[in-house]
Amino acid sequence: MVTQNRVPAPRPLSCPNCGGRIELRGFAHTRTAVCIQCCTVLDTSTPELRILQRFDEAMRVRPLIPLGTRGTLQGKKWEVIGFQVRAIRVDGVPYSWHEYLLFNPYAGFRYLTHYDGHWNFVSTVRALPAFTSFRGRKAAVLEGRTYRHFQTATATTTFVMGEFPWAVRVGETVTAEDYIAPPWILSSESDGKEINWSRGIYLTGAEIWKAFSLPGSPPQAQGVYANQPNPYADGMRRAWRTFAVLALLWVAALAAHWALSSNRELFRGSYHFAANTPGEHSLVTNVFTVPGDGNVEVQIRTDLDNNWAYFHLALLAEDGSRGFDFGREVSYYHGRDSDGSWSEGRRSAAATLARVPAGRYYLRIEPEMDAQASFGSPAGMSMNYEIIVRHDTPRPWLFLLALPLLLIPAVVRSFKAIGMETARWSESDYGTSVGISGDEE
């Protein structure tokens, strides 16, 4: 029998370059190991530990999660066995991120990526992604989820440490593409010969610190990461749902208000006014009864034509106990010029007295028209008009005022959510904050 029931822990290697001790954790999977002391990359699949590469120790980067640390992610235990730093250049500015190789002898390999306080737990993808487009941009579909293209860049490995089940080298480059569907990110890496796909899920530093029981606190997340979930998106959706409910209630309340307003006509009278008639121009109407507390609307309808009038009005209690003074201007002009026909103003006007106590009232009406024009015109200024008084008319303006107030929370939350999306996409190939397009291909 060749297989052993119990696989012994791998024996540490001795570095052929510096003689240093190299811990191994990946059992027979390991094909490349890096001497932690002298940064020599070794081929562990050869008995003599062929030296693949030596690179500058000055490049040394300390992983935040030390090699050999174990932690639990998605219900499985993982050990950090490898670490590499990779970099891309955007507009000449290098951006580098860290990649931890995680290993479990039963479940295999996973990756943990870290950039500026943002983390992703990454697995290899076995299904083929299908390509499509989303709002005119490149997108990929994997297992029913659409990922929008975010960035294409050339990624270079700048530092390696620990062990890997494949041959790693500092200086290796791949074409890396990222597609996002927060909290998911779908990435491809192509070396020109083959493409490998992986899928990551966004994790916070706090989740990583807890999973690996790390001391201290994780680095603060900077900015918005490509597949960072938008915390305002839920708030925005909730706010719009609330708004929809309130808007329905609003419509119902408005309809009820309309239905419950009696809108009863209390008085109607027709009159003629001529400015040139000498004497007092005021008149009083018959007495009418305002049946209950509530608003009273006075409507004025005229036959004014390219003219104006002003109505001094007073609603007076028959017993003289109270009176409401008010006035309305009515003007209506129309004509035709080079732009076609035009009109301005209306022939009618209305005034509403918000709270009139029940009782017997009459109106005093005193119209006024352009005195200068009246003198200049042979017939003088004149008009016919009608006064209509109604009680308890519907007043929708309060409702109209309420509608924008109801909108405020939804609009505020939408602005926050959109702001975050703008920040996210500004870092992508489609961003506007980047001045010059710096595609390195």
Place this chain on the structure above:
Amino acid sequence: MRRTAECPSCGAPVQFAWSGAVQTACPYCHSILVRHDVNLEKVGITADLPPDASPIQLFTEGVFDNRRFTVIGRIRYEWEQGGWNEWHLLFQDQTSGWLSDAQAEYAISFLVAPPAPLPPPDQLAPGQLLQISGAPFYVTHLTRVRYVGFEGELPFTTADRSEFLTADLRTFDARFATIDYSEQPPLLFAGRFVEFDELRLANLREFEGW
């Protein structure tokens, strides 16, 4: 139910778990034994398999699509970037299948009849589409495979398997297929990728420290 035969080399009892087994190894003298009806013929001596880190071993048990299986054999292959195991599975209903294990990425497949004659390897290229049982499969890799060794019971002999070409194919829904050009006409294996936990494996190897 196990059948027993006698090793033609050392006389030790050789047990068969599967009536369809064609090749096995004598657990005592490491002779490679090929079965002809009831007789066993010694065709060589097994080479030691290189150490590997698979959690699976002979007689590991598991479940796939509600069917129980036992690992009864294994072939070890290598390619330019490493090695992997093809574990030969015997299902409860006496059918056989394969569990491939490449750096703890697992897939289960079965020998299937090709729907149409399979194209020769020189007419295949990555990205190419083949219709297999009504689904689109895309060629992802063409790999030159080297046979390293075997253990347990196999449904064929390894005599012609020293080096051959395989084509790997994948679908949009994580199914996969392999065309094995070690025989003429080529063999087609089709199945899907599986998660380790999904197979509910028992009788696994233990790893020191884990």
